[in-house]
Amino acid sequence: MLLEVISAKYDEKYRIVLRFNDGYEATVDLEKVLSDECRSIFQPLKNRDYFKKFSVKLNTICWENEADFAPEFLYELAKSRA
Numbered sequence: 001m002l003l004e005v006i007s008a009k010y011d012e013k014y015r016i017v018l019r020f021n022d023g024y025e026a027t028v029d030l031e032k033v034l035s036d037e038c039r040s041i042f043q044p045l046k047n048r049d050y051f052k053k054f055s056v057k058l059n060t061i062c063w064e065n066e067a068d069f070a071p072e073f074l075y076e077l078a079k080s081r082a
Helices: 031-036 040-046 071-080
Strands: 005-010 015-020 025-029 055-057 060-062
Touching: 005 055, 005 060, 015 071, 025 071, 031 040, 060 071
Parallel strands: none
Antiparallel strands: 005 015, 015 025, 055 060
16 A cells, blocks of 8 residues: 555644554654754755645645655654654
8 A cells, every 4th residue: 555644734843743544643743853854955844934834745745845755754753753
């Protein structure tokens, strides 16, 4: 089965509540991921106001600058911190 994010809702700080197409729902905290990220496409996401403006497209969460995270990465991140 191809893993997909089917819904996402901003929680607080750098946390997003995600629901996947297998029924799993969890909160992912992307603060550490973003603080360690040096690629330029992710730099705008470090601004919390910008971070909040994501949408669900192409089976994952995306931002206006086309930054995204693979659904498999988000799923593993959620599972590892559960």
